[in-house]
Each structure stands twice: as C-alpha cells, then as structure tokens.
Amino acid sequence: MSGERNDVSDWWTTSIIDMAPGQIRFRGNPIEDLIGTVSFPQMIWLMTRGDLPTPAQAKLLECALVAAVDHGPQAPSIAAARMAVTCGLSLNGAMASAVNMLDDVHGGAGEQAVELYHWIAASVREGTALEEASATMVDKWQAERTKFVPGFGHRFHKPEDPRAPRLLALVDEAAAQGTVGGEFAQIGRALQKLLNERKGKPVPMNIDGATAVIYAELGFAGPLARGLFCLSRSVGVIAHAWEQMNQGERNKGPTPPSYRWTYSGPNPIDPES
C-alpha cells in the first residue's frame, strides 16, 4: 500500500486493517481465518485492542455486552431512536440519533467509573488501604469533577439494580478461575459500602458501575468502556427503532399531542380569544 505519494497514504495510517485485492487482514489476521472461528466478542476485542482474548476473557466481556442492551423508551436515546424512524430515517439514522445522545451525562458514566476505579487502584498500589483510598478518591472526584459519583445511584432501581449483583458474581467466578485479578470488583464493593454509609441508604451500583468493573478487570481503557456501552445499547436501539417502524406513526412527538407544553413566557395567547 505504499507508493510515491506516501504523505497522502500516511495521512490515514492505521494498524487495524490491511488490504490487497482479494485479501483483508485485521490486526494481521486474515479475515477468512476469523469468520466462523472467533466469537463476536473476541472480534470486538481484537479490533479494539489488537490481540485475541482467551475464551474466558471473551466470555466475561460478553456478559457486559449482554447486560447493557436496553433500559426502555424513557431513556432519551431510545426515545430519540423511536421518534427518528417516524420522521423518515432508516435504522442507521435512528441508531446515530440514539448513540449521539450517549454523551458524558447519558452514556459517559462507565468511562468515568473506569477512571475513578483506576484512581483508587493506583492509590492502593501505593500502599493505601482500600477503604481509605476509596474515600479519598471519591472526595477528589467530587472536588475536581462533579458531585455525581459515576456508576452508583439509580432513580428507579432501588435498593438494587438487578444487573449489578449478577455481573459481580460473574467477575468473582472469573477471578476464582484466574481469568481476571478481582481487584476492581473489590474496589466496586468498597465504593458501594462507602456510598451507602455516607448517604445512610442504598446507593445501588448501576449498570455503568458494574460493567466498568468488568472493563477495568479486562484492561479496557475508559473511552473504550463508553464505546462498548454504546455498542451494547445499540442492540436495544435497533430493537426499539424496528418495533416503532412496525407500529407506524408519523412525526411522533414526546407526548400525546393533546398535552402540548406549558407556556411560561410573556403575552400568552388568551384561551378565550
């Protein structure tokens, strides 16, 4: 793939894919050796990380991908996808509309949780006790970033998000088998204990916090945790957009049309006029 004008080719340099007519290699692996041989989670790992995971690693990644596919149409992302198809978009446009919304507030908690976990892990490696490291780093997070501790708290699932204990149990199993170290599961549990005590009530580990444990255990960088969350949630997006497509409707708004909105500005229309 070289030539005289290397500057143009170099502008798009990548280590992910190589091609020649009739040949495709991903991270050095011929595509025909991968199809039918590796699982989709293994392929996801290969593409984003550069190496193939063991089956056990891929299995744990798969648990995180399965767990986060959907949380219903009240999530702005899913609502947007459903509205989008009624505006004339195809499934790709509906997916784009939804995934675009999975930004810092809606889809960024997993990425942030991986980062917070790593702060605590680094402190523990330097000799601080886990409990103290957790407290210190939560304080630091809230001082430097935001009062919202990523990965914990849910306005609906109380006292427990059903996904979190199941995912943590699977991390424990993987740790028992030597697939992962288990360090981040401990960190997650330490945070859970700390936050419950501080609030005086359950602050349940949510899907972002639980999948972040898995992503951190498996060595995924924070931004990839967000990317993989988006990939997982895209499954729900496709399902909802397709269901909406079959339900029909045109220009579906957020509420039934009869409700409209409350007007709070100057010179309102007199309903008697």
Add this chain to the structure above:
Amino acid sequence: MSGERNDVSDWWTTSIIDMAPGQIRFRGNPIEDLIGTVSFPQMIWLMTRGDLPTPAQAKLLECALVAAVDHGPQAPSIAAARMAVTCGLSLNGAMASAVNMLDDVHGGAGEQAVELYHWIAASVREGTALEEASATMVDKWQAERTKFVPGFGHRFHKPEDPRAPRLLALVDEAAAQGTVGGEFAQIGRALQKLLNERKGKPVPMNIDGATAVIYAELGFAGPLARGLFCLSRSVGVIAHAWEQMNQGERNKGPTPPSYRWTYSGPNPIDPES
C-alpha cells in the same frame, strides 16, 4: 406500569422491555437469567426478534457480525469517525457520525439484497426456475429501483471478496446440519452466475450480498439486515476512532493540508497576486 393516565404510558408502548424497581425483563426474560447464560448474538436475536435462537442459529448470525466489522479508513463512515474525534467528539459522537453515513448507498445494500433475494425466492416458490427467476428479478430491480444490483460488485476486491466464499461455505455447513434451508445461498450463487455472465467478467458477491444470504436464511427482515450491519461496522468504528484518539491531531481534514482543493468557480485568486 399502568395508572390513570394510560394515554401517556401507552404513547410509548413496547413489547421489548418490562421493568419494576429491581426488576428488568427483556421479551419476558429476567435480565439476571440472560447475563452469563446467553451469548451476545443470542441477545441481539432476542431483542430484535422476540425469541431466543438455537446455538446453531446464533453461531451463523455471529459469522455475519464478525465478517463486516471494518473495511478501512477510505470508507466515508470510518473517515468521518476518525475526523470526528479530532474535532473534540467522544467515542459515542464518532460512532454516531459514522453510523449516520451508513445510509442507502453506503450501508443499505444488505437491506436491499435481502429484499431482492426475497423477490427471487417468491418467484421460485411460484414455480419459476431459479435461473429464470433471478434474471427476471434483476431486470425488475434495475427497472424499478436502480441499475446497481445490491450485494454484488466491488471496486477493490477482484475477482473475489474474501469474505463471501467463507460465509457461503458456513451457510452450506449450516444447511447440511438443518440449521437453515439453504435456499438463499442458492439464490446468491444463481445471481453470481447471472451477473458474471452478463458482464463477461467477475462481479464478485460482496460483504452485503454474503451477509444478506445469512440474514435471509435466518429470517431477518431487510431493515434489520441494515441495522445488524451497522452494529457490526460499529466495532470497526470504535477501533478506528480510538486509534485516532491516541494518534492525536486536531481538526483532521480529509487530505494533508498542503493539497487543498481545486477551485473551479469564477474569478479565481491569482497565485501571483
């Protein structure tokens, strides 16, 4: 989830997900029964179709998902994702930028191929010979839709796209085991033969044509074929956006800046001025 104001709740009716505090069910299945039990491809099937596939069906779906993850940064979608992160977007925004571009021309061929295959299948079921049905339906497609026969032809991979024969071989295996009927693999091959003859040179079945065989064999509707292609390609998008993020750069344009563009309008700037 009911109440007095059912019209508001009904506005967002779905058969995909049910929730209560501490409980989530997808298509009637508690989430904790799915995590760690079903594969990611099985979950994709469950969410989009409503039932769980057999492991053999899921395995064939997995082959299609693995095969389509990437085709390099010259694809406008991947280029857009890489440029997006240099503009300040996070991975979700990069994914949205890319998937939005997988519209009718760039990502719609799989959906269209499923539709064309079904036209041929319907004709065969009505008694027409496969060869004749293929020819007739290609003519109809070109008359009513576009001259581009979806799923065939590649400007780069000649004489063969390496993904197609591998995927068709896996469909054959699945057909031999009774997982699928094999009807659409026959249709794909009949189209291949027809187009080669008409063009007098290889018109290779491409990734859209090959995965459409699998999606049709497994009973996925055309729009879902596009959705699943977008899901698969999102893996490459994440990989490329993440690689670009690590390469750095700000406001990466399509070509090295020194090239700029050719101006073809009135009153050009005199380079001597």
Add this chain to the structure above:
Amino acid sequence: MSGERNDVSDWWTTSIIDMAPGQIRFRGNPIEDLIGTVSFPQMIWLMTRGDLPTPAQAKLLECALVAAVDHGPQAPSIAAARMAVTCGLSLNGAMASAVNMLDDVHGGAGEQAVELYHWIAASVREGTALEEASATMVDKWQAERTKFVPGFGHRFHKPEDPRAPRLLALVDEAAAQGTVGGEFAQIGRALQKLLNERKGKPVPMNIDGATAVIYAELGFAGPLARGLFCLSRSVGVIAHAWEQMNQGERNKGPTPPSYRWTYSGPNPIDPES
C-alpha cells in the same frame, strides 16, 4: 491551488470557495467585500446559488426563513435537541440531533411541495388549465409517491395555519412589484381549493406548502428548499436547546419518569410480586 498531484486536489473540487493565505473568496467575491455589505439572506443565496440576489429577492427569501424557525417542543426534532443537552451534548450536538430528524417525513415536505408545484407548472406550460393540471398531478403524486399531499394539512392549525396567508400575501406583493412571477402562488392556491373540495373541509396550506411557494418563485431547487427549512428551524433548535441548558436536568426523557411505558409483551412483571 494546483500542483503536481492534481488528482488529490481535484478530488475535492469546488466552485464555492477559493483561498490563498490572507484571502478568501466566495463564488469569486472577496470576503471583505461581503461582510457588512450583503445581508445574511443574500449570503445564503450567494453560497447556494452562485450569484447575488436583488434586495427584493433577498427580502422574500428572508420571509420564508423567518416564518419557519420553530413549532414548539412537541416536534420530535425540538424534543430531541432539548433531550440532547441534558445528556451532555453542546449546542452543536443538539442542533445535529434535531436537524438529523428533519428527514423525509418531518422536514421533507417543503422539498416535495416544490417538486409537486413544478409538476403542475410544467403541465400548465404545456397548455393544461391550472385547475386540471393540479388535479391530475395530485392524483399522480398519490399514485406514485404517497397519499400525503406535501405542504397541505395540519393536525393542529385549523382551519388555517397563520403563516400561510401572510406568506402568500408577501408573494403577491413581490409579484406586483415584478420581483417574482407569481405562478407558484397561483398553483398553491389552486391546490388549496382542490384539496378543500376533495376533503369537504379545510386542508390548510402549512408552513411547508407556503415556503415552498416562495422557494419555487425564487428558483430554488427542491433539495435546497429542505436545506433552507433546516437552516430556519435550526434557529428554534438553538433557542430551545439553550433554554433547556439553563433549565438544567439530566437525561431528560420524553415524559415525566412516573409515567413510564405500557408493556405489551409476554410474561409481564406481576405488580404484586
């Protein structure tokens, strides 16, 4: 802007903009001659069409741009923009989310109306009476495209959309002054009469139908009518997204959280459990 490697520069050929260090020309006009001299609507015309309009033409274009800025937060586009900022997106991301939804069904009626008007105009130019041409072309539209006649009908504004008569009156003024021909205003009114008669009740010309009259009178192609509608509506999008940003909220869903959605699938959660 040339060089040895013209193929790379030619790949991005444009007649819109020329540049040299310290110099920018749009359609051949130095930027410093345009700033402070031409109005924003004149600039919009220059960029999209290549020539500068007369002040009177620009004034009529301006009316269309002013008229379509917003229709409230029940429109899926505006709702999406407001939800987007609560998910962490900046104003550009909110705008993108909204404009992406202005697709065929939500934002495409103006483009379609321009096309339908041109069908009728062509028929009239061939000698058919306006009334007959309108009836014939509406039939053709409904047979070949969709039952929805673009630019007419409103589920809320009955019996009249307040924007339409005002815009038509301004077209009449412009026609009286020789700025436009007035042909498309006649076509719009003929369609209005026809549809009212067919339905036996008012089918009010809406914002798409009225602005399409202006765009057609001024010679804008259909796709540009959609583009200009998106530009106009972007103003409302910015206003709403900014208002929402100031209202705060995180992950705003389509309805108050207490409503949730109606579940219509198998194995619902027993509310007593």
Add this chain to the structure above:
Amino acid sequence: MSGERNDVSDWWTTSIIDMAPGQIRFRGNPIEDLIGTVSFPQMIWLMTRGDLPTPAQAKLLECALVAAVDHGPQAPSIAAARMAVTCGLSLNGAMASAVNMLDDVHGGAGEQAVELYHWIAASVREGTALEEASATMVDKWQAERTKFVPGFGHRFHKPEDPRAPRLLALVDEAAAQGTVGGEFAQIGRALQKLLNERKGKPVPMNIDGATAVIYAELGFAGPLARGLFCLSRSVGVIAHAWEQMNQGERNKGPTPPSYRWTYSGPNPIDPES
C-alpha cells in the same frame, strides 16, 4: 395550554413559543407580525434572547453570521457533509453530520473566546489595566484549560485572517455610533498584541476570535456564540452538500481510491504474494 395533567405539559415548559389553533406567538409576538417585518438576524436574536434587537444591533450580528459561512472542504465538517450525500443522505442528514463535528475543537473556539474575553473584562472592571488583565488571563487559561488560546492563530491565513480586520472595523463603527460599548474590541486587540509579542510573530485573530468580539459586544452568552457559528457555517454546509449532490459519486472517501492508507500493524500483506 393547561389542563388537569399539568405535570405532563409542564415537563416541556418553554417561554419561547405559545400556540393555539390558528395562532403562533414567539416570545409573545404573533408570527404574522414578524414575517415580512423583522429581518432574519432580528428573528435569530428574538428567539435566542427573548427581545427584539435594534436594527443597528441586528446589523452587527448579521456581519458575524455572514463572515463565518464557510472555510472550504478541507474542514472536517464540510468534508463530512460532502461525503454524507454520496452515502445517500439528504441535505438534512448532511447538515447534521457536519454540525455534529463542530464540537469543542472544531467549532468551540468562539464559545471559549467569549469566555476568555469575559474573564479579562471582569478583571478590567475590578481595576486591572487591560494589558495586565490580558496577560494574566491568558496565563490562567493556559494553566486551567489548554495551551490553545481560543480565537487566535491560523495554520493557513498568515499574517492575517482577512475576516478579522473587517469585522473589527465594523465593531468600531458600531461603537462610534453607540450601538455597542467597544470594550471587547479593545480586549481582542490587546490579546492580539500580547500574543504577537509572546510568539515573536503574528498570531492572527481568526474568525472565532473576531466573531466572539461581536457576540460579546452584543451580549450573547458563550454557548450561543457556538450555536450561531454553527448556524452560519450551516450555510456553507448546504452549499457544499448541494454541489456534491450535483457532482454525483457514490461513497466518496477522503482521498482518491488509488491512494489507500499506510498499514502500520503486524503481519502486513506481502505485495508480492
């Protein structure tokens, strides 16, 4: 617009638009009083700020909107728009693709410049000399945010961006007429002087820096400066997307296909194989 179920209507409360059948009011103004009466820039101001500007204020705003419409197809946003239409998207999708890319790095400099100018203005109001305030606040910006001083520097336009002096001259005129105070033009010039001295060469005020002077003079908040930049640039986006649509092409990549990319990963394909 009220009713028994105010919580649903209240969820979408806005002070921007009120409606009743046949009536639309923006910020309390009936739409029919605005169409044909106010200019597009006045309408933009009304929608985003809540009041109508004087003609002189609107005229200055118009200069900023005219100045920023385009900077050519090497900008990732414009390239994305052009690629998008070759992938099958309509103009709205092309606009969304482009505007989505105008994020912090690509389109956020104006917003940031407004903020930096306000830091300096606040310091001056507290009694610090302009020169010192500028130096201190640039240091603070680089320490707390990023080394990039927003609004200054250009990799192409040297020693001067032709848009900046023209826009500043128009601000001076407006200040002389009492339309604006002129404080932010002084700040902009102080920054220009400071940065030139520090770098020992021209660090030209760019389009973001110059329009930020106008937005700050007119009292627009930083995020609105970004929004208005996106609105202005959307004009160029429409022009380029429409030109590309007329040029044709399918799946236009960033470079001519013959260049492809440089592969830098393991196990490259042997070109001799």
